[in-house]
Amino acid sequence: MNHTETESALLEAKNLSLSAGDFCLSDISFQLKPQGYLVIVGPTGCGKTMLLETIAGIRNIDSGSLYFNGIDISATPPEERRFGLAYQDSLLYPFLSVRENILFGVRKGEQLEGESAKKRMEELAESMGISHLLERFPQHLSGGERQRVSLARALMSDPALLLLDEPLSALDPRTRDMMQELLRRVHQEKGIPVIHVTHDFEEAIRMGDQMLLMREGKIEQAGAPMDLYAKPQSAYAARFLGVDNMIPAIPDRQDGPIVFCRCQDGEFAAEWHENRFLGGEKAENGEHGHRQGGWLCVRAEQLQMASPFSNESPEAFSRPMNRWLSVVEQVEMEGAHVVVYCRSKDAWRVRLSSREWQQRPVSPGELVALTVAVDHTWYVC
Numbered sequence: 001m002n003h004t005e006t007e008s009a010l011l012e013a014k015n016l017s018l019s020a021g022d023f024c025l026s027d028i029s030f031q032l033k034p035q036g037y038l039v040i041v042g043p044t045g046c047g048k049t050m051l052l053e054t055i056a057g058i059r060n061i062d063s064g065s066l067y068f069n070g071i072d073i074s075a076t077p078p079e080e081r082r083f084g085l086a087y088q089d090s091l092l093y094p095f096l097s098v099r100e101n102i103l104f105g106v107r108k109g110e111q112l113e114g115e116s117a118k119k120r121m122e123e124l125a126e127s128m129g130i131s132h133l134l135e136r137f138p139q140h141l142s143g144g145e146r147q148r149v150s151l152a153r154a155l156m157s158d159p160a161l162l163l164l165d166e167p168l169s170a171l172d173p174r175t176r177d178m179m180q181e182l183l184r185r186v187h188q189e190k191g192i193p194v195i196h197v198t199h200d201f202e203e204a205i206r207m208g209d210q211m212l213l214m215r216e217g218k219i220e221q222a223g224a225p226m227d228l229y230a231k232p233q234s235a236y237a238a239r240f241l242g243v244d245n246m247i248p249a250i251p252d253r254q255d256g257p258i259v260f261c262r263c264q265d266g267e268f269a270a271e272w273h274e275n276r277f278l279g280g281e282k283a284e285n286g287e288h289g290h291r292q293g294g295w296l297c298v299r300a301e302q303l304q305m306a307s308p309f310s311n312e313s314p315e316a317f318s319r320p321m322n323r324w325l326s327v328v329e330q331v332e333m334e335g336a337h338v339v340v341y342c343r344s345k346d347a348w349r350v351r352l353s354s355r356e357w358q359q360r361p362v363s364p365g366e367l368v369a370l371t372v373a374v375d376h377t378w379y380v381c
């Protein structure tokens with residue numbers, strides 16, 4: 001057995017690659033902290049399940065290594081890894097009752113037996129709120145109940161790591177909230193580290209303390225969920241992570257970490273994370289001519305709206321700002337928030353809290369000054 005140099009990581013993937021048919025996972029490297037909660041996100045077909053199954057040991061790697069607690073487990077069979085796996089569609093045995101499904105566990109596919117197994121199963125069922133379902137069969141359970149049984153089964157073998165594949169998809173919002181709470185409890189109270197696959201970035205942000213964003217079998221960006229949310233570093237990441245304002249822009253010049261770029265609404269200063277001017281995606285609408293461009297990104301909640309005739313929000317002007325004029329086109333109420341659609345040469349979305357809105361409502365047709373701090377404006381390509 002080989003030992004990795006990074007003893008502090010619980011799980012470490014080093015340059016993992018494997019292929020299945022035409023698809024391959026390439027050069028995947030990441031670390032899971034002890035008791036960490038890692039969320040793997042990305043659109044459908046980007047390889048999330050394949051990566052999870054590789055960690056579980058169900059798929060063999062072609063090259064690279066996987067370490068658990070510093071020990072190379074690349075060739076360790078799944079049953080010896082002691083990882084609990086729960087799939088999106090639950091994959092419960094249809095001819096076994098809930099009790100039997102949970103007792104079946106996952107270890108070596110053997111029925112766990114004895115009083116201690118029975119006691120553990122009952123405790124798990126109690127904590128998952130499924131004690132009343134033990135004699136039922138999977139076809140007579142709701143989606144949320146099936147997910148809870150599936151989670152109980154994955155936990156039955158006392159896993160050293162819990163692997164979850166879309167555990168909350170297809171659940172209604174209320175059941176999903178309850179399951180999220182349950183998962184958080186399992187993670188925090190039992191201290192079980194989790195790797196959780198989802199295509200829902202809001203769920204990822206809510207649940208994870210580490211995040212991997214995947215794209216076509218590779219890692220596009222990795223880090224703390226809030227860092228990815230605040231500053232996705234590519235157009236792909238910005239789209240996936242729901243950046244509301246992605247305005248086609250052409251970079252003109254650069255001053256350290258700040259790039260000055262042109263949109264139709266004028267020149268903007270933006271943070272620029274990487275030297276990716278060359279080889280970026282071409283601005284989609286081609287309105288900016290033939291030069292390669294990227295996107296100026298601003299989250300709608302970071303945009304500030306003021307009257308063009310007043311010197312409102314002096315706090316805003318205490319740091320470098322981008323400022324331009326726009327016209328309110330449409331206003332949409334979103335419960336706790338209000339979204340204001342503005343149109344100048346470019347189209348912008350502003351998200352205000354209901355309180356901000358009450359202090360200063362605007363109507364369609366009104367001229368407004370939009371401002372955003374440079375440190376909330378960034379450029380991607």
Ligand SMILES: Nc1ncnc2c1ncn2[C@@H]1O[C@H](COP(=O)(O)OP(=O)(O)OP(=O)(O)O)[C@@H](O)[C@H]1O
Binds near residue numbers: 023047050
């Ligand atoms: N055994 C296989 N043979 C051929 N192609 C495969 C095989 N297993 C997976 N694939 C392909 O690999 C790609 C990645 O699949 P995977 O299930 O990991 O995606 P995913 O990101 O989990 O998607 P989803 O969110 O839809 O579950 C898909 O295009 C899939 O069709």
